[in-house]
Amino acid sequence: MTSVRVLVGTRKGAFILRSNGARASWEVDGPHFPGWEIYHVTASPADPQRLYASQSSGWFGQVVQRSDDGGRSWHPVGNRFSYEGAPGTHLYYDGTPRPFEFTRVWHLEPSPADPDTVYAGVEDAALFRSSDGGQVWEELPALRGHRTATDWQPGAGGMCLHTILLDPVDPQRMFVAISAAGAFRTDDAGQSWTPINKGLRSDGIPDADAEVGHCVHRLAMHADRPSTVFMQKHWDVMRTDDAGGTWREISGNLPTDFGFVIDVHAHEPDTVYVVPITSDSQHFPPEGQLRVWRSRTGGDEWEPLTRGLPQRDCYVDVLRDAMAVDSLEDCGVYFGTTGGQVYVSPDAGDTWSAIVRDLPAVLSVEVQTLP
Amino acid sequence: MSLPETPDARPVRVVLPAHLRALAGVQGEVRLRVDAPVTTGAVLDALEARYPMLRGTIRDQDTLRRRDFVRFFACEQDLSHDAPDRPLPAAVAAGSEPLLVVGAMAGG
Numbered sequence: 249m250t251s252v253r254v255l256v257g258t259r260k261g262a263f264i265l266r267s268n269g270a271r272a273s274w275e276v277d278g279p280h281f282p283g284w285e286i287y288h289v290t291a292s293p294a295d296p297q298r299l300y301a302s303q304s305s306g307w308f309g310q311v312v313q314r315s316d317d318g319g320r321s322w323h324p325v326g327n328r329f330s331y332e333g334a335p336g337t338h339l340y341y342d343g344t345p346r347p348f349e350f351t352r353v354w355h356l357e358p359s360p361a362d363p364d365t366v367y368a369g370v371e372d373a374a375l376f377r378s379s380d381g382g383q384v385w386e387e388l389p390a391l392r393g394h395r396t397a398t399d400w401q402p403g404a405g406g407m408c409l410h411t412i413l414l415d416p417v418d419p420q421r422m423f424v425a426i427s428a429a430g431a432f433r434t435d436d437a438g439q440s441w442t443p444i445n446k447g448l449r450s451d452g453i454p455d456a457d458a459e460v461g462h463c464v465h466r467l468a469m470h471a472d473r474p475s476t477v478f479m480q481k482h483w484d485v486m487r488t489d490d491a492g493g494t495w496r497e498i499s500g501n502l503p504t505d506f507g508f509v510i511d512v513h514a515h516e517p518d519t520v521y522v523v524p525i526t527s528d529s530q531h532f533p534p535e536g537q538l539r540v541w542r543s544r545t546g547g548d549e550w551e552p553l554t555r556g557l558p559q560r561d562c563y564v565d566v567l568r569d570a571m572a573v574d575s576l577e578d579c580g581v582y583f584g585t586t587g588g589q590v591y592v593s594p595d596a597g598d599t600w601s602a603i604v605r606d607l608p609a610v611l612s613v614e615v616q617t618l619p
Numbered sequence: 620m621s622l623p624e625t626p627d628a629r630p631v632r633v634v635l636p637a638h639l640r641a642l643a644g645v646q647g648e649v650r651l652r653v654d655a656p657v658t659t660g661a662v663l664d665a666l667e668a669r670y671p672m673l674r675g676t677i678r679d680q681d682t683l684r685r686r687d688f689v690r691f692f693a694c695e696q697d698l699s700h701d702a703p704d705r706p707l708p709a710a711v712a713a714g715s716e717p718l719l720v721v722g723a724m725a726g727g
Contacts, residue, residue: 283638306688307688307689307722308638308639308686308688308689308722309675309676311642324642324672327680328674328681330680
């Protein structure tokens with residue numbers, strides 16, 4: 249029978265939420281790695297029993313955990329993330345050069361074809377790959393070696409590479425996003441990279457439409473249309489239809505175009521979800537109302553989704569890696585909040601309910617659809 | 620497990636913080652054979668050889684520099700800033716006192 253498994257990373261451990269296809273009643277398993285920050289837990293599309301988790305601590309650094317049984321048991325794998333060659337410098341918040349220094353893994357992206365191949369996006373921004381199930385990590389150094397890297401600077405969360413999209417059609421192509429540098433694309437499996445930020449405009453940098461320096465919060469793609477990428481930028485919701493050649497704004501009637509998450513319906517490439525957040529710096533929903541906004545037109549026209557979500561006195565945030573969709577016939581949408589709630593909609597956003605309400609602050613949400 | 624005490628194979632006792640005990644899957648103290656001279660560096664070498672999952676959690680894997688929020692105490696002394704090749708107190712080398720690996724007190 250079809251089931252779903254929701255993988256939740258929080259400030260104080262990982263949780264696994266299991267349900268059948270109805271997505272009405274849930275088993276909550278956790279915390280795994282209690283007390284550690286779990287920036288991301290994710291699964292291999294090639295082997296649903298293979299999971300990876302990024303476990304980190306300000307005291308004890310980075311650990312990567314792997315499960316080969318769907319999260320029932322875990323074991324630590326390699327955690328050596330050494331930049332290749334001289335680390336070079338980026339810009340610090342005050343605009344002065346500062347050497348790249350590894351802090352943590354923000355995002356893990358397993359290969360769709362091989363459970364032992366997985367990419368890691370790290371802070372300070374760089375891309376690593378393991379081809380042995382996470383034991384050995386090697387940098388793809390051309391990204392950090394890009395001529396623009398000396399001008400990259402951290403966003404409020406650090407200078408993180410937080411999004412990795414692997415093109416489902418062209419294995420040589422991938423997209424990454426860095427706060428606050430922007431989006432980059434490779435067409436040769438990481439040997440070279442092109443900044444793809446044309447059309448973005450950002451306040452807070454000297455040249456509003458500079459080649460790099462944009463605080464991209466998240467990218468999302470539908471597998472059937474890999475040249476179309478959606479972006480939630482620090483401000484502005486954006487769309488490209490030529491793999492990043494040019495972007496256009498699709499914020500339309502959103503109450504604010506600031507936010508972190510963005511995702512695409514599993515079966516409808518033009519159905520997009522965002523959670524608008526008030527900024528600067530407030531970082532809670534407008535008017536204390538937690539609303540997911542859905543566009544069925546690929547942007548520009550958005551509708552608020554509120555049924556089952558708190559519509560008063562709600563002041564949580566939804567962080568960039570904390571939304572996911574399942575691939576059941578009635579597409580399920582999931583997101584987690586800094587208040588520890590994980591919400592599910594089993595009907596593409598029309599209605600919502602809380603799976604759990606009192607977890608630690610949620611950093612990431614992924615979902616697996618299991619046969 | 621009892622270990623033979625010889626001048627070159629001393630049963631050094633190490634107390635790890637709770638998070639690292641959980642990561643390594645150990646309970647209580649860790650007892651390690653460490654060749655003389657017994658130094659912080661030698662103890663960490665032996666610890667990481669026995670428990671590879673601890674590599675990088677106490678000291679950097681490339682520079683071997685102690686992580687900022689980790690401290691080393693023994694015999695009521697703070698040894699955190701001693702050189703890694705400086706011999707530890709005789710009581711630690713003899714196994715009568717443990718080397719304490721401590722996560723800095725900083726909330727969390």
